Amino acid sequence: MAWKANPRTITKEQFSEGTTIDGNRIDNAMDDVVERVNSVPYGDLRKRWVPITYVAGWTPQSPATLEMSSGDTAESDKGEIAGTHHWPWMRVLNTNSEVVSGTLGALATDDLRFSNPYRLKGAQAPGVFPYGRSVAAETSYTPSLDPVGEQFAWTRSWFIERPSILSAIDLILEVDHVSAPRATYLNSFVYGDVPPTGYAADSNDRGLVITAAVDSEFAREDRNMADVEVLRRRFQINNDKVSPLPLAKTSAGDSPLPAYDDFAPAPGISHAASIASTVQGVRISLGHIAKGEEGLNIPIHQRARLRVSVVIPSYTAAMRPCGWNPAGNSGAYPWFQQKMHMTVTMLEEVVSG
Amino acid sequence: MAKISRKKLARGTKLMPGHVSDPLVAAKTQMTGIDINRDQMKAPMAPFCVNLSVPFLGPASLPAGTITIPFALPPLQEDFDARGTFGTGAPVYPGTLPQIMLKSVSFSFDQRGEPAAIASQFWTQSDTGVTGKYGYSSEQAKLTYEDVTKLDIKISLHEKDQAYFGDAYPYKLQKELWSTVIPESTLSGTALRANPFIQTDIDIAIDPYKTLLFTVHCPGLLDTAGRNLTLPSIEVSMKFLGELVQRDSGEAAVQNIPDDGGSGADKFGAKTAPSITITPPDAGDPLAASGSDGVNTSVTTIDDQFTAKLQGGYNRYGDTPPTEAIKDDAAYDVIAVPLYQNSANGGISANATFLATWPYMGDRDDLEANAGLFDRRIIPIHHSYTIHHAILAWNWSPYRILNADWDPGGTPPMADPAAPIANAQGALWVAPSEDIALKVGIGIGTGMGADGFGYAEVGELAINNPNNYAPGATPPTPGDPDTTGDWDTSLIDRITSTDSPPASMLWNAAGDGYAFAPKWNWELHSIPLTPTTDSANGYYVQGDPIFVGPGWTTTKDRSNLDGAAPDTGGAEQWIEVRSLLYPSQAGKNFDTAVADVVADIGDPNDTLGKLPSILVGYGGCYVYLICKKHLTK
Numbered sequence: 001m002a003w004k005a006n007p008r009t010i011t012k013e014q015f016s017e018g019t020t021i022d023g024n025r026i027d028n029a030m031d032d033v034v035e036r037v038n039s040v041p042y043g044d045l046r047k048r049w050v051p052i053t054y055v056a057g058w059t060p061q062s063p064a065t066l067e068m069s070s071g072d073t074a075e076s077d078k079g080e081i082a083g084t085h086h087w088p089w090m091r092v093l094n095t096n097s098e099v100v101s102g103t104l105g106a107l108a109t110d111d112l113r114f115s116n117p118y119r120l121k122g123a124q125a126p127g128v129f130p131y132g133r134s135v136a137a138e139t140s141y142t143p144s145l146d147p148v149g150e151q152f153a154w155t156r157s158w159f160i161e162r163p164s165i166l167s168a169i170d171l172i173l174e175v176d177h178v179s180a181p182r183a184t185y186l187n188s189f190v191y192g193d194v195p196p197t198g199y200a201a202d203s204n205d206r207g208l209v210i211t212a213a214v215d216s217e218f219a220r221e222d223r224n225m226a227d228v229e230v231l232r233r234r235f236q237i238n239n240d241k242v243s244p245l246p247l248a249k250t251s252a253g254d255s256p257l258p259a260y261d262d263f264a265p266a267p268g269i270s271h272a273a274s275i276a277s278t279v280q281g282v283r284i285s286l287g288h289i290a291k292g293e294e295g296l297n298i299p300i301h302q303r304a305r306l307r308v309s310v311v312i313p314s315y316t317a318a319m320r321p322c323g324w325n326p327a328g329n330s331g332a333y334p335w336f337q338q339k340m341h342m343t344v345t346m347l348e349e350v351v352s353g
Numbered sequence: 354m355a356k357i358s359r360k361k362l363a364r365g366t367k368l369m370p371g372h373v374s375d376p377l378v379a380a381k382t383q384m385t386g387i388d389i390n391r392d393q394m395k396a397p398m399a400p401f402c403v404n405l406s407v408p409f410l411g412p413a414s415l416p417a418g419t420i421t422i423p424f425a426l427p428p429l430q431e432d433f434d435a436r437g438t439f440g441t442g443a444p445v446y447p448g449t450l451p452q453i454m455l456k457s458v459s460f461s462f463d464q465r466g467e468p469a470a471i472a473s474q475f476w477t478q479s480d481t482g483v484t485g486k487y488g489y490s491s492e493q494a495k496l497t498y499e500d501v502t503k504l505d506i507k508i509s510l511h512e513k514d515q516a517y518f519g520d521a522y523p524y525k526l527q528k529e530l531w532s533t534v535i536p537e538s539t540l541s542g543t544a545l546r547a548n549p550f551i552q553t554d555i556d557i558a559i560d561p562y563k564t565l566l567f568t569v570h571c572p573g574l575l576d577t578a579g580r581n582l583t584l585p586s587i588e589v590s591m592k593f594l595g596e597l598v599q600r601d602s603g604e605a606a607v608q609n610i611p612d613d614g615g616s617g618a619d620k621f622g623a624k625t626a627p628s629i630t631i632t633p634p635d636a637g638d639p640l641a642a643s644g645s646d647g648v649n650t651s652v653t654t655i656d657d658q659f660t661a662k663l664q665g666g667y668n669r670y671g672d673t674p675p676t677e678a679i680k681d682d683a684a685y686d687v688i689a690v691p692l693y694q695n696s697a698n699g700g701i702s703a704n705a706t707f708l709a710t711w712p713y714m715g716d717r718d719d720l721e722a723n724a725g726l727f728d729r730r731i732i733p734i735h736h737s738y739t740i741h742h743a744i745l746a747w748n749w750s751p752y753r754i755l756n757a758d759w760d761p762g763g764t765p766p767m768a769d770p771a772a773p774i775a776n777a778q779g780a781l782w783v784a785p786s787e788d789i790a791l792k793v794g795i796g797i798g799t800g801m802g803a804d805g806f807g808y809a810e811v812g813e814l815a816i817n818n819p820n821n822y823a824p825g826a827t828p829p830t831p832g833d834p835d836t837t838g839d840w841d842t843s844l845i846d847r848i849t850s851t852d853s854p855p856a857s858m859l860w861n862a863a864g865d866g867y868a869f870a871p872k873w874n875w876e877l878h879s880i881p882l883t884p885t886t887d888s889a890n891g892y893y894v895q896g897d898p899i900f901v902g903p904g905w906t907t908t909k910d911r912s913n914l915d916g917a918a919p920d921t922g923g924a925e926q927w928i929e930v931r932s933l934l935y936p937s938q939a940g941k942n943f944d945t946a947v948a949d950v951v952a953d954i955g956d957p958n959d960t961l962g963k964l965p966s967i968l969v970g971y972g973g974c975y976v977y978l979i980c981k982k983h984l985t986k
Contacts, residue, residue, distance in 0.1 A: 045662060045665065056408075158588055295735060
């Protein structure tokens with residue numbers, strides 16, 4: 001708290017028995033009182049923040065109906081269903097192979113210097129080396145060349161005009177009940193028989209990364225200089241299940257009854273009903289609060305450029321099948337294995353207009 | 354106008370007790386009357402944002418590189434003028450209606466941290482990479498530094514009168530409130546790029562009874578040489594300021610509101626005033642500094658309230674302070690919830706090949722009978738709100754399936770007989786069927802990471818027959834494309850937002866064949882709050898505002914929701930929005946529902962029924978939760 005000459009808030013005037021007094025001092029004191037009550041500064045409000053919610057999410061293309069493991073890039077097979085796009089997921093690495101073939105920068109010999117070859121800080125996941133991996137053995141050394149596996153990032157960004165507080169980031173990766181009819185999204189978030197080095201086969205996957213960063217004030221386009229405000233990585237995704245309960249696969253009629261049909265439209269299979277299952281999957285909450293805590297509570301300075309990123313892995317063929325890369329035609333499409341829900345909660349102060 | 358005043362102590366004035374005690378008593382009365390309102394605050398406005406998240410915008414939209422998104426900011430229930438009838442009358446603006454002002458617009462998309470554009474899945478330039486005529490390009494999502502010069506992006510905000518208040522077909526936009534162009538030069542710099550872009554200090558007053566429409570227009574996404582581009586991960590954040598308002602209270606007036614709080618039992622949001630005593634000197638008594646009626650004592654009493662800071666609002670558990678002095682401790686808020694976004698082809702079509710890209714629909718050769726398009730959003734909440742209105746923005750915007758190029762001699766992206774007309778590979782008209790129904794539900798849920806699980810319904814919309822076909826009768830015809838029917842029981846507005854609206858397949862004037870008429874891109878529907886038999890204010894009959902917020906032991910007991918104790922037990926953790934568009938006749942799927950009607954309507958070869966008509970327009974739909982949020986910390 002800043003030093004001040006007196007302990008009062010509303011006026012600096014004090015009156016005591018036996019001390020001098022004149023009308024001006026009383027006048028000043030009353031003027032201070034009236035001014036303060038008629039024009040209450042926002043700092044006098046115990047609570048002066050309001051929440052602002054940024055919601056995003058989608059149901060991706062059905063991996064169940066893919067008829068090809070990749071599109072027919074020559075012409076497109078007529079009528080057959082391929083994975084059509086992977087927006088908004090894009091590889092984390094910016095290098096020559098990530099430049100459109102035949103355009104400037106696609107060749108290593110081109111005169112182009114990437115601004116941000118590594119556009120996310122601290123996003124490495126076990127078993128994935130998007131920038132390549134050098135291996136030293138007793139008698140040999142293999143330099144880092146090609147990527148090992150891939151990582152795809154979904155980045156949301158905003159210009160934060162006024163001082164704000166990043167209160168929470170909630171990411172829900174929703175899947176279907178494994179026994180639900182026509183179950184489509186079935187990411188188990190478990191490694192396959194060939195896990196990353198140091199992890200057990202079929203153990204919980206740790207390849208998801210969530211991070212929020214603010215661009216540097218002095219080098220705004222240099223992501224190396226960005227301030228990482230929060231980063232969660234190398235955690236067991238399955239430890240954050242939506243519910244520890246064995247939720248039913250559909251709504252009414254199943255046991256236990258989670259009352260999914262307490263509001264319509266209810267999931268389940270019947271005429272005029274959907275076929276999605278009950279809510280399964282994981283919820284990763286940065287800022288989920290226990291009693292007495294205040295969420296993430298990360299101050300974001302004014303005129304900040306805030307970027308929230310989610311990074312998912314796509315493992316090498318040797319590590320498949322696994323949760324992100326299942327068997328079948330969708331094996332190369334980790335973005336098709338779950339439905340996405342993301343909510344970012346910020347706090348902003350009341351303002352004068 | 355000043356809330357309290359005082360008599361000035363001019364030189365030579367005889368000092369009277371009132372000179373001192375009157376302003377102090379007035380200050381006390383302000384606080385014990387819980388009457389510190391927005392007029393006497395230096396910061397009387399609270400920000401809220403309409404945040405629109407768009408996973409991608411590509412060249413297949415119509416017009417190319419264009420997406421429009423409507424929304425509305427109707428007054429909260431207590432300020433909403435008495436309910437009228439669709440299509441009649443004009444809105445009334447009482448003098449007490451809190452004002453809303455557009456303050457800034459933030460716009461961003463993902464450039465991968467480079468001064469480059471991003472190649473579309475339809476990048477087809479023949480000498481680059483392995484590209485396909487209809488997508489699946491190997492160059493998708495890659496950088497193209499040479500094409501960043503095409504990224505001139507115009508963003509704008511328009512308004513129009515609502516059909517509810519009398520606007521008529523063709524429901525065109527009426528006024529541009531704001532626009533700007535983000536030139537490519539600001540996106541192609543190495544040292545600094547305006548991404549995210551922001552424009553501040555816009556300061557435009559918003560009419561709460563009009564429809565607003567945000568447009569992103571980047572024509573450079575479509576390239577005749579096949580160098581097609583995409584704007585991935587668009588984030589639009591329109592910041593508005595709304596005046597602080599009183600929070601909701603009352604067991605009968607607010608559903609699901611906590612019975613108890615820090616201020617005591619059975620409060621239902623009502624406030625408890627602080628106890629403050631100012632004792633004016635008796636007449637004839639000399640003014641003293643100390644003592645119960647001393648000047649210093651009285652000033653200190655008031656000062657103590659400000660030193661401890663003035664209380665109001667809710668904490669994160671829906672709990673109130675023991676005592677409160679602030680009258681206006683709530684504010685307008687909007688939670689924008691996307692639905693049916695990021696689909697395989699930009700929108701969702703009734704044609705089997707494209708319909709099967711949506712989950713649970715079955716295979717393209719064997720569609721699941723009765724299966725509907727289901728989507729939901731789960732929105733975890735960390736603060737308390739009262740929901741006042743819910744609005745559905747339903748999208749019929751056309752698009753080009755797989756970016757097909759209308760080349761009659763070209764190769765269609767689907768083999769016969771699925772698409773018999775090579776130059777008609779667009780989702781250009783609304784699925785022609787009377788057997789299409791829609792349910793949109795809003796619920797609140799509890800049970801994440803917990804040993805209980807439950808939902809309660811907040812609102813529901815159930816409508817059907819989007820074209821207002823009248824089986825056995827001839828209307829609608831191109832002469833009256835604006836009929837209303839079972840699809841429009843909660844209609845707020847229809848919006849023609851571009852020069853390329855979709856078409857409606859209607860009966861011709863003679864009633865013996867089909868004809869087409871321009872439809873509209875978007876519709877706004879009110880989603881009535883539960884219970885729909887209540888008479889709370891809004892566009893249509895709906896229930897009172899519904900409190901939603903995390904609770905704890907003190908705030909778990911709630912007022913009734915829809916006439917009964919809420920199933921969430923006062924521990925809401927998330928809001929959930931669900932939507933289901935489904936074939937309403939038992940045993941049908943969308944494909945047959947469309948084909949049947951097309952045959953009935955006079956297409957002898959059922960040709961048109963096999964084309965990819967629109968179930969959900971390009972870019973998907975939105976639900977807007979119009980809420981009152983509270984001051985918090």
